[in-house]
Amino acid sequence: xxxxxxxxxxxxxxxxxxxxxxxxxxxxxxxxxxxxxxxxxxxxxxxxxxxxxxxxxxxxxxxxxxxxxxxxxxxxxxxxxxxxxxxxxxxxxxxxxxxxxxxxxxxxxxxxx
Amino acid sequence: xxxxxxxxxxxxxxxxxxxxxxxxxxxxxxxxxxxxxxxxxxxxxxxxxxxxxxxxxxxxxxxxxxxxxxxxxxxxxxxxxxxxxxxxxxxxxxxxxxxxxxxxxxxxxxxxxxxx
Numbered sequence: 001x002x003x004x005x006x007x008x009x010x011x012x013x014x015x016x017x018x019x020x021x022x023x024x025x026x027x028x029x030x031x032x033x034x035x036x037x038x039x040x041x042x043x044x045x046x047x048x049x050x051x052x053x054x055x056x057x058x059x060x061x062x063x064x065x066x067x068x069x070x071x072x073x074x075x076x077x078x079x080x081x082x083x084x085x086x087x088x089x090x091x092x093x094x095x096x097x098x099x100x101x102x103x104x105x106x107x108x109x110x111x112x113x
Numbered sequence: 114x115x116x117x118x119x120x121x122x123x124x125x126x127x128x129x130x131x132x133x134x135x136x137x138x139x140x141x142x143x144x145x146x147x148x149x150x151x152x153x154x155x156x157x158x159x160x161x162x163x164x165x166x167x168x169x170x171x172x173x174x175x176x177x178x179x180x181x182x183x184x185x186x187x188x189x190x191x192x193x194x195x196x197x198x199x200x201x202x203x204x205x206x207x208x209x210x211x212x213x214x215x216x217x218x219x220x221x222x223x224x225x226x227x228x229x
Contacts, residue, residue, distance in 0.1 A: 031215045043204065043219035056214040088156055094215050102148075102215065104158035 002026065004093050004105035012111045018079040021108045025072050025093030031055075032074040033102075034066060037088040046089075049074050081112045115140040115207050117220035125226050126195045133180070134190040134223045136205030142166075146208040147188040148217065149179065153201045161203075164188060192225075200227045 005024040013019050025032050033056075034046040045058040049068035066076040072093075078085055088109050092102045116139040126132040138147065149161040164172045164179045172179045180189040192199060202224050206217040 033215050033217070035217070035219075042221050043206075043217075045216045045218065048214050048216050050214065056216045058216070090156075090158060092158070092215075092217075102160065102217070104150075104160075106155065106157040109156070 004091060004103050006089075006091055006105035006108050008108060009106065010109050010111075012113060013081050015081055015083060015112055017081050018077060019081060019110060020075050020077045021089055021091075021110070023074045023076075023091035023093070023105060025074070025091075026103055029093035029095050029103075030072055031094045032068060032072065033092045033094075034074070034076050035090045035092070036060075037090060037107075038084075038086070043090075046076065078110075083112050086110060086112045115142070115145070115209065115218040117205050117207055117218055119205055119220035119223050121223045122221070123224040123226065125228055126192075126199075128197060128227055128229050129194055131191060131193045132195055132225065134192070134203050134205075134225065136188045136190065136220060138186050138188060138205075138207050140207065140209075142209050147179070147181070148206040148208070149177070149188075149190045150204045150206060151199075151201045152204060152222075158204070162190065195225075195227045197227050197229060200225060 031050045033048040037043045048056040052068045063079045068074045088107045090107045092104045118137045145166045147164045151159045162174045162177045176193045178191045202222045204222045205220040
């Protein structure tokens with residue numbers, strides 16, 4: 001079966017711009033979670049969407065937002081990019097609540113210059 | 114709040130030997146899940162093993178086993194018969210109780226290097 005697909009794989013943006021990242025979960029998975037990975041802060045939870053609703057949110061500023069579509073695909077958006085937003089952004093999908101079968105995508109590596 | 118601590122930033126192991134990666138956790142949740150993931154240099158997170166907090170037996174998956182000591186709040190990963198392909202970052206992670214949603218708290222990771 002197809003895995004979790006994240007696009008694009010690499011992205012270079014200029015400070016002040018906005019960016020949208022996409023995550024297509026495994027077919028049938030309804031939960032999509034997003035994580036930011038940086039050398040300084042490690043892996044941090046951004047937010048989770050389940051059946052088009054944001055169910056959980058991490059401790060990130062409002063510049064970070066997301067949404068989920070009816071086919072469970074999810075997008076995250078970062079507005080007014082800062083240099084510190086440079087990171088590997090990972091998404092993970094799972095079937096539902098309490099399911100430990102998280103599957104991660106390969107990530108989108110965002111560089112802000 | 115949940116917290117995961119991995120105290121070994123980097124470790125070396127000789128090929129074919131066993132290695133233990135340490136993980137301690139802190140949580141007030143009565144029910145939780147513990148995970149180990151492998152992250153090669155390519156970036157993807159590869160699921161290795163899962164342990165539920167109420168599981169009576171330690172989890173095993175092939176060469177991976179999880180040494181779960183609930184009273185000590187530790188969940189160490191044991192890799193038997195290390196292979197060169199095991200060289201990667203390893204992350205311990207925790208999920209909250211079953212009804213709280215799907216979100217993981219990660220430790221800082223351990224970089225494992227396997228020597229030929």
